[in-house]
Amino acid sequence: MKIIIAGAGEVGFHLAKLLSYESQEITLIDTNKESLAHADTHLDIRVLRGDATSVSVLRDAKVETSDLVIGVTASETTNITLCMLAKQLGSKRTIARISNTEFVDNRELIKFPELGIDELISPEELAASEIQLLLNQSAFNNTYEFEEGLLIMVGVSLPKSAPFVGKMVKEAAQIFPGLHFMPIALQRKGTQYTLIPRGDTVFKDGDQVYFVTDSTGVDELYKLTGKKKExxxxxxxxxxxxxxxxxxxxxxxxxxxxxxxxxxxxxxxxxxxxxxxxxxxxxxxxxxxxxxxxxxxxxxxxxxxxxxxxxxxxxxxxxxxxxxKKTIALVENMDYFQLSQSIGVDTLINKKLLAANNIFRYIRKGEVVALTRLNNLNAEILEFIVKATSEVTGKIIRELDFPRTAIIGGVIRDGKGIIALGDFEIKEGDRVVVCCLPRSIPRIEKLFL
Missing domain, CATH: 3.40.50.720 (NAD(P)-binding Rossmann-like Domain)
Structure with a gap:
């Protein structure tokens, strides 16, 4: 994909960094010489100095052949103007970062796509929403809702008293049949390694485990992890x-x-x-x-x-x-963010990462409708809409050629969240939640094209 990012500040640099890892063709525009020099030195991207709302600068960036233009400068006006110009000049898709949350609240009224702005991103709005969700699920240190809570992802640090500590995933499934949750990612205490749990994976004391659950499974998780819903x-x-x-x-x-x-x-x-x-x-x-x-x-x-x-x-x-009971800290430094498990604060949130998660789904192949990156874990959760042409359509999960570094956490069908096991058949129109390590993303994307 050809992607133009306007704004080499923290959000823009972080986005360019993440996208450059994905081998995307990135052009970064900014008026600040030092910011561009830093990006040029540290990232494999093209940098362009100039005003992002200048037609000549946009033409120099080859906006007419771009797949996505992202405005994340400090100026809301610049971002909105850039997206309107870029769409007129031929860009396929545009995203504007805004700080005035009234725009987000009234997006139905104003009809921004008709103005040339396909999506509005407010890091402040995303951070405030994340805080509310964390307070609602107070015992968990990471949460994410799919389709307004039909499926919920929660992260929890396992205490020694949790009944499935010391047991394999398949053993836990036999001891607690009929439960409404699925472990999708795990990080061992004191390590930076991310595991995608399989049947023979053993739960250990202090593991940071991420589960996908439906609305009834949250209370079960409270009981089984020994956590109290305060x-x-x-x-x-x-x-x-x-x-x-x-x-x-x-x-x-x-x-x-x-x-x-x-x-x-x-x-x-x-x-x-x-x-x-x-x-x-x-x-x-x-x-x-x-x-x-x-x-x-x-x-x-x-x-x-x-x-x-x-x-x-x-x-x-x-x-x-x-x-x-619950402590939440906003951090800008990504190095701190990586240490959230050992710092002692219940949850760290980062606006850059929240904004990047929202923007990332637009560069994924297949019809991705939601995406989140797990806090300090090297894993992504994606929600795909299954099409008639998708390789997974009509297949039973255990028959899929799924890499060991990926797992289906759940499926949303007909307005209901389902924890899908090996004998579940995927159908056209299903919304499938997948957790995977970065190296397996291209393979997963092909299954849902």
Whole structure:
């Protein structure tokens, strides 16, 4: 695919990096000489200095033959204008990064595709949605919903007391028949290796395991992993960033008791005006005494979304020491993100990765309708729509030529989530959720073409 990315900032560079690994033909446009030089040195891509809304620059980037144009500059206006121009000049598909979440909320009203913008991506909106989902499934450290919860992916660290620790996957299936979940990925404690579980894979104490489950299987997972579904009612948010404000607003709408701490006085007053149902406090979130004065120990969840990754992590560790049930930290540094299991914070979220996940499905072959990359695991979960021409159509799962580095986690059919085992027959129109390691993606894509 020929892909043009405008914006060599954190999101643009991260996207270019991930896409260059996939051997895509990437052109990165930016006005900043230093950012482009860094990208040119570290990535196997073409860089182009100039204004992304300049027709001559776009023609130089060969926009007329491009498959996808992605606008992820810091300017929402630039991104929207770029996509409109690119579509007029012949690009097949366009994606604009925006910060004004009103655009996302009113996409039905405004009809952006008619303007030449096929998709809107708001990293802040994605981060706020991720936080809400994590609070809803409080005992799990990673969650993702397919088709509004018909199938749910959850990640959990197995305690020693979990009844299937020490047993193989096939043994666990025999001991607990009729369960509504499937293990799809696993990382051993203290390692960076990702395993796709097979029948002979043994569950071990401390494993980070990802399951796909239907709506009835979530409660079963709570019981079998020894985790408790804690009720989250009182939430403290650190930082009045766009993510902090949107999270607070959404939680207030759902009747959570929200307390938000913002360091900047003017910003704190502005947020207080916009959030009449939240308690907004002006203060330095690095001050442990302030956190204690504001009854940190009575909180059910603690969410740190300031602009500083280190502040977010350290304040979450303070909260964890007060026995807070759920801690979530926003981090920009990908190196920290890779260490989420050992840092001690329940969940780290990263806007760049969330935005990349959303954009990635547009470069996959086959009809991919959803995609997520697992936190600090080298694996992807893709949701394919099965076509009449797909190789998997009419086949029983155990008869498929599926690589050992991939697994079908579940199928959505006729508005129902199904945990599909070996004797399940795949039909046209099914939505199939697949977890696979990167090296097996091309092979999986061919099965669903």
């Amino acid at each position: 009720e989250i009612k009182n939430v403290m948010i650190l930082g009045g960033s766009k993510v902090g404000f949107k999270t607070a607003r959404d939680l207030c709408d759902k009747k959570f008791n929200v307390k938000l701490i913002e360091k900047d006085k003017a910003k704190a007053f502005e947020i207080a005006d916009g959030l009449p149902n939240a308690l907004v406090i002006n203060g330095d979130c690095r001050n442990v005494e302030l956190l204690e004065e504001e009854s940190l120990d009575s909180m059910d969840a603690f969410i740190a979304v300031t602009g500083n990754s280190e502040t977010n992590i350290m304040s979450c560790l303070v909260a964890k020491s007060k026995k807070i």
